[in-house]
Amino acid sequence: MAAGSGIAVTFTEELVGGASVDAYGIALRPQTLKLCKAADAILFGAVGGPKWDDAAPQSELRPGSALLGLRKGLGLFANLRPVRVDAAMASTSVLRPERVRGVDLMVVRELTGGLYFSKPKRRYDTPRGRAAVDTMRYSEPEIERVAVRAFELAQRRRRQVCSVDKANVLETSRLWRTVVSGIAVRYPDVACTHLLVDAFAMELLRRPQAFDVIVTENLFGDILTDEASMLAGALGMLPSASLGEGRLGLYEPVHGSAPDIAGKDVANPIGAILSAAMLLRWSLNRDDAAQTIERAVSETLGAGLRTADIASDGQTVVGTRAMTEAVLKALA
Numbered sequence: 001m002a003a004g005s006g007i008a009v010t011f012t013e014e015l016v017g018g019a020s021v022d023a024y025g026i027a028l029r030p031q032t033l034k035l036c037k038a039a040d041a042i043l044f045g046a047v048g049g050p051k052w053d054d055a056a057p058q059s060e061l062r063p064g065s066a067l068l069g070l071r072k073g074l075g076l077f078a079n080l081r082p083v084r085v086d087a088a089m090a091s092t093s094v095l096r097p098e099r100v101r102g103v104d105l106m107v108v109r110e111l112t113g114g115l116y117f118s119k120p121k122r123r124y125d126t127p128r129g130r131a132a133v134d135t136m137r138y139s140e141p142e143i144e145r146v147a148v149r150a151f152e153l154a155q156r157r158r159r160q161v162c163s164v165d166k167a168n169v170l171e172t173s174r175l176w177r178t179v180v181s182g183i184a185v186r187y188p189d190v191a192c193t194h195l196l197v198d199a200f201a202m203e204l205l206r207r208p209q210a211f212d213v214i215v216t217e218n219l220f221g222d223i224l225t226d227e228a229s230m231l232a233g234a235l236g237m238l239p240s241a242s243l244g245e246g247r248l249g250l251y252e253p254v255h256g257s258a259p260d261i262a263g264k265d266v267a268n269p270i271g272a273i274l275s276a277a278m279l280l281r282w283s284l285n286r287d288d289a290a291q292t293i294e295r296a297v298s299e300t301l302g303a304g305l306r307t308a309d310i311a312s313d314g315q316t317v318v319g320t321r322a323m324t325e326a327v328l329k330a331l332a
């Protein structure tokens, strides 16, 4: 990544998730978290697989707990998930090309609150069988800071924020809507709309080109970004950035692990490559270098190279390595 860009980068590698469970008996070691805190940025691979699936949901033996531990431990409350449909990719989408051409949206997902982290959260026994509880809690400052991030982003884009909630049912969503509306007043140059999450899930397919910045709570954002990825053709295309108050960020493809294809040289590397571009943009302040990488990816796709997940009939399918090399070549 640093090659040719004039950016001196020191890489340190650490195991997290399943690999860390195997090596150290725990998904995220305290010293790993400490190392990450001291870094400028974290480029994250993926965690998880059937081998570790039997661990209890809240257990620190679960690979996903490493990711959640890093997000929470580093205070990364704003998860940026851009979905841009490359001109060359419009025909790969499950939607008709004319519906997705030019889609350029950014989901800002709240990442350290809501159902993922609020307490109580447990399973317990009752005289009439087992029961379980998860809690959805949001405080005003938690909503404010992620909303501010969304409005600031919109100012640099097409000046529209759509806030997604379930205010017809959930108390947290009613607070969410009130707080976001309050923040919106501070950004008179940005148009703010609100949509209920079920309606938004539909609108995202019906008129994806209409959206610019979308801000939503943790679980809604998790679900909606998988849906949104289908606009871009496949989950393997999407990068993400998880940011807090400072410059430190964690960058990871949205796709997570794919144990069924691991090690077979078929995975799509573009989500990871574009995540590195986001790292340059948000943590190292090198928008120029980020754009260079993004252009190299577009060029490679424009030249017709496809990994299996994004290939349509008649297109040449290449493996992970060949795709990566082609992007590197376009960079050089």
Ligand code: IPM
Residues within 6 Å of the ligand: 064, 067, 068, 222, 254, 256
């Ligand atoms: C994501 C993933 C994670 C999440 C899992 C792996 C815990 O689905 O980053 O979207 O739910 O946040």
Ligand code: MG
Residues within 6 Å of the ligand: 222, 223, 226
């Ligand atoms: Mg997810």
